[in-house]
Amino acid sequence: MTWRGPLALVRDALAGKRARQMGLRSLESNLPYESLGKSKQPNRFFSGNAIKTTKYTLLLFIPMNLYEQFHRLANIYFVSLAILNFVPVVNAFQPEVALIPICTIMCLTALKDAWEDFRRYQSDRKLNNMPCYIYSRKQFVQRRWKDVRVGDFVKVFCNEVIPADLLLLHTSDPNGVCHVETASLDGETKPEAEEGGAWHLQLGHETKSMLNNNGPRYKRSKLERKLNRDVIFCVILLLAMCLVGAVGHFVWLQALPGVPPYLVPFSTGHLDSPSLSGFYMFFTMIILLQILIPISLYISIEFVKIGQIFFITNDIDLYDEETDSCMQCKALNITEDLGQIEYVFSDKTGTLTENKMVFRRCSIMGAEYPHKENAIRLAVLDEAESEDEVIFNQQPRPPQAGWSLDSEETSPENTHQPGSRRKSKNLGKAHSDVAFSSPLETEVIPDRKLLQQISRAESSSSSRQIDPYLDFFLALAICNTVVVSMATAQRQRVRRFSCSHQTQNPLDTMSNLLKRVGSLCHTFTSCQKQPKRYRSHSDNSVIEEADFNLPVNTEETCITNGVQTCSLHAASQCEKPETTLDNLCYEAESPDEAALVYAAKAYGFTLLARTPDSVTVRLPSGEDLVFEVLDTLAFDSNRKRMSVLVRHPITKEYVLYTKGADYAIMELLGTPYAEQLRGNQKEIATDTQHHLDCYAKDGLRTLCFTKKVVSENVYANWSAERQKALAAINNREELIMDTAVKLETNLSLLGATGVEDRLQENVPDTITALREAGIKVWVLTGDKTETAVNIGYACRLLEEEDLVINMSCRNKLTCTSILDCTLEEVRRYSRDPRNVDTTQAISLVIDGHTLTMALSSDLQDRFVELVNHCRSVLCCRVTPLQKSRVVKVIQEKLKVMTLAVGDGANDVNMIQAADIGIGISGQEGMQAVMASDFAISRFKHLKKLLLVHGHWCYTRLANMIIYFFYKNVAYVNLLFWYQFFCGFSGTAMIDYWLMIFFNLFFTSAPPVMFGIMDKDVSAEMLLGVPELYRTGQGVGEYKCSTFWISILDAFYQSLVCFFVPYLAYQDSDIDVFTFGTPLNTVSLFTILLHLSIEIKAWTVVHWGIMVGSVMLYFIGTLVYSVTCVTCNPPSNPYWILQEQMADPMFYLICIITTVVALLPRYVFHVMKNSIAPSPIMQARHLDRLDPSSREQWIKEWRSFRGGGQLKRSRLATPPSPTLESPVDIYPRSLATSDIIGSELTLDVFSENYPTSLNT
Secondary structure, rough: OOOOHHHHHHHHHHHHHHHHOOOOOOOOOOOOOOOOHHHHOOOOOOOOOOOOOOOOOOOOHHHHHHHHHOHHHHHHHHHHHHHHOOOOOOOOHHHHHHHHHHHHHHHHHHHHHHHHHHHHHHHHHHOOOEEEEEEEEEEEEEEEEHHHHOEEEEEOOOOOOOOOOEEEOOOOOOOOOOEEHHHHOOOOOEEEEEEEOEEEEHHHHHHHHHHHOOOOOOOOOOOHHHHHHHHHHHHHHOOOOOOHHHHHHHHHHHHHHOOOOOOOOOOOOOOHHHHHHHHEEEHHHHHOOOOOOOHHHHHHHHHHHHHHHHHHHOOOHHOOOOOOOOOOOOOOOOHHHHHHOEEEEOOOOOOOOEEEEEEEEEEOEEEEOOHHHHHHHHHHHHHHOOOOEOOOOOOOOOOOOOOOOOHHHHHHHHHHHOOOOOOOOOOHHHHOEEOOOOOOOOOOOOOOOHHHHHHHHHHHOOOOOOOOOHHHHHHHHOOOOOEEEEEEOOOOOOOOOOOOOOOOOOOOOOOHHHHOOOOOOOEEEEOOHHHHHHHHOOOOOOOOOOOOOOOOOOOOEEEOOOOEEEEOOEEOOOOOOOOOOOEEEEEOOOHHHHHHHHHHHHOOOOOOOOEOOOEEEOOOOOOOOEEEEEEEEEOOEEEEEEEEEEEOOOOOOOEEEEEEEEHHHHHHHHHOOOOOOOOOHHHHHHHHHHHHHHHHHOOOOEEEEEEEEHHHOOOOOOHHHHHHHOOOOOHHHHHHHHHHHHHHHEEEEEEEEEEEEOOOOOOHHHHHHHHHOEEEEEEEEOOHHHHHHHHHHHHOOOOOEEEEEEEOOOOOOHHHHHHHHHHHHHHHHOOOOOOOOOOOEEEEEEHHHHHHHHOOOOOHHHHHHHHHOOEEEEOOOHHHHHHHHHHHHHHHHHHHOOEEOOOOHHHHHHHHHOOOEEEOOOOOOOOOHHOOEEEEEOOOHHHHHHHHHHHHHHHHHHHHHHHHHHHHHHHHHHHHHHHHOOOOOOOOOOOOHHHEEEEEEOOOHHHHHHHHHHHOHHHHHHHHHHHHHHHHHHOOOOHHHHHHHHHHHHHHHHHHHHHHHHHHOOOOOOOOHHHHHHHHHHHHHHHHHHHHHHHOOHHHHHHHHHHHHHHHHHHHHHHHHHHHHOOOOOOOOHHHHHHHHHOOHHHHHHHHHHHHHHHHHHHHHHHHHHOOOOOOHHHHHHOOOOOOHHHHHHHHHHHHHOOOOOOOOOOOOOOOOOOOOOOOOOOOOOHHHHHHHOOEEEEOOOOOEEEEEEO
């Protein structure tokens, strides 16, 4: 290696910094420079690809960790006292001894930090050492990702994690298309389309993933804030005790008749004045009594939280078998807040529901098709779920050239396979690794009536070009961004893993790859008879599948359907898996799109392929239509719709297919096929809207589909404007949206769909348990009011006996009137003497527009007062910003603990605004999980996480902190009382080393064990009686009164522990350490037995640690008194404890003192638990019953409360809304007119009668 001088190194470093800071990078390929040294590489200034997320290095760990630890005021405080002890005039004991406690604590903290950093190092090493293939010397060689440099060419494979920013140059797809999922970058599961091969642009810490990583977020728990307040109280108490010592020393010196011989003067022969000595004594007392501030409390809390998190994350009940995921904890310091939640804000789609969309019904040209056969299939699945056995497994339909009317003779029962029985809880769990591809989502039984209509349309050649039924299903298949792949190369659900199949055959030469970039040509020949295909342009290719796993070659391959392609991944002729209708896989941005594409496929309209400029659909007749895609108008939150502009391969017309929300589509309609309709069929829009309302009442997600034929001139003008908008620099997004709005006018309505998003398992039971626990549940969703209300009843957010208030206002005056009227009714109810001990079940339903007005500054207080009286709130049509605004307002106005739970990107703001954010790892990406404090896989896990683990974490930590304060105050007061008998001289009757060992070793493990493992109530009782959770809400168990009672008890016990031995040894000739040893021993027994009274559940671990602490004390003290004779000159602790243990008086003192000290606390607990037992104590009594008796009591209690046995709730199959009285079949609680409301009417609904409050 050539030696380079320091100036050259500095010059290269500055050049590298300038190169990295440049907005526009100039890169070169590394291939021509492979033989040169590293110093001559053109891209040497850019970062390598090695990832480093650790905080420390091996050499700099100690100084960096010390710097981090000295950010804590407590550490600075104790280090300052240790340094102060080196000053001769104020030192209380040996200067070196004072450093031991703080050094021990800081060493333990450093070990914890080192362990956490080592885990980060292991994660980095695993990622850095992942294998990759780099092109070098005319072949791809296997390397590690950390060895990749900017300018390298690499090969990546299907479903492989790519830890770098790449420029894609070439793909195996004949069209040069590659779809990249960015969930690990931004959480999105949307497959982004890219073209080309792979060239490295940015690596390591310069990649987007690392730049977006802001590190762990820090939140302070509510208990931690109270802890800091009580530490301040302890500081004040310490200063007061030191002031007493300083004044006492001054008074004592003043009262002396002369200079006693034990006061040694300075070398000058003079003594300090009493006032100056008292001043010095103030600081001496601070050093002596410093342990009044619990030095080890903070590190003990961290160890306790680590232990709590270990038990939470390893709880088998929080593990989801379907997704193979367990509970994740991202915030290590707020576990106790899980036990103090008062408000839960939840998303609906994907959080309360499965986000597995099931096609249920559709309306085409005003005619409704209920799909009864498919409803029967779903009902059988639900019945199987309730029995934990699936007895129905529909086999995939064989591909058909066209649908036959003979299927009409087949009854729904014939689709059952009685011989196929397999144990499962849910058929929808099949293929759980593949996104949106469970049989529940993909299998649809067509409606017979609709099937006949399509067959008639297919058989009529004259109407095929303009038939609305065909157009409807073409819109379902085309108007989306679904990508077609094969079962061997399909996108996986959110989880990532590297492709197991790695190629061994590289490209022949790199030049061949570069030649193909941008000019890939594809040759199609025929090895079988091809089906008839219509093409809108000759250059377009039909790609029916792409295998990303086979070795790269350019040989031709045969496909079942008769198309022979020149694929870059075909190893040899006819070795590729056959492309049939069964192995086609659809990769969608959302489950809605996948459900609609599978529904179209069920009717024979099969999406075969999608390229950037074409989409291929196979008709029921077997013919393939290749549509040229002219433009795609993507969905946005303002338009609430998306459109695809294509050229029809038969008519050559420019056709715009649009789908979107009903309220966004209906206002854009023209005359739907008016020239071909007769009489009452012209009311298509009205009938479709009626069907949409019925679908929404059944909780179905609705979409409208339209068609528009665009003339060539209009398209030419619009395309020019579109290109200008796409090329614009300023206001580009606004201009693009304007062009989309301009084209989406005068649409022709084709029909509408109803898709069911099924509730997750045990959601009703979870919401009911949370409300019984005193938690108010809010659901914030973007769905229509009708859909949201129906789901609200299904998940028991709304009950039939609730007083449901629906607020839907068009202006602020109306909103003000409704708020005033409603508040007056609520206040009147509260003031009624007959309702003193009752709570009215009030629920509120409010839409997004009304919510915006209610949250305005002048109405905000009234709105908060109203929702404070509601036990549940349902917000519909709300935006992500409104979600976070609601959480913040409730937090600030009501001063309550909030929790937000969601699964998608639109929930991130809400999750980050709440005190605790919980992300659900669902099918909508990982944004919510990445932004959350805790991550779960199912909403039902929230029940145990809060009611059990939240309660345990809070009560354990609260009781441990109170015990820590008690322990330190009780022990340090022994030294304080002794000052009254030694002239406040700052001396101690206990050996300094034993004092240090007492807090660091003898009594340190029991409180940590107490904080990790104590159980006041069993998990079964906490789940069976959710009301027990209320003990942690509001003020909770950690109260200011509880703190001061413990401090007073510590003062009392310290008085007993000091004065009982003092009176026993009064007028004896024992030395000071002989007097101090019984005090130390009695204090140990008292403190440990005090903890024994507080422990609720004893285990082998409890007994082991308690007995081990006592044994460690005696063994350690005996060994110390024998070996360390001159450790603390001039005192000599030799053989003191041995002599004490030979004296019966020692044992008598220990017994009497411990009993007298703990008797008041014990009697208090007995009297309290006997006369006025708390709910927790009553639950503990029930825990002692046998399991059957306990379960029977819980059932009787729930039956008494009216809870009853909860069953899994789901939406029943609704009758066809084409009946004469469609509204009568829906719940009485909300009628269509009630939901919409009037401008000056507040609709209030109860179980028996509706009432209207007119303003």
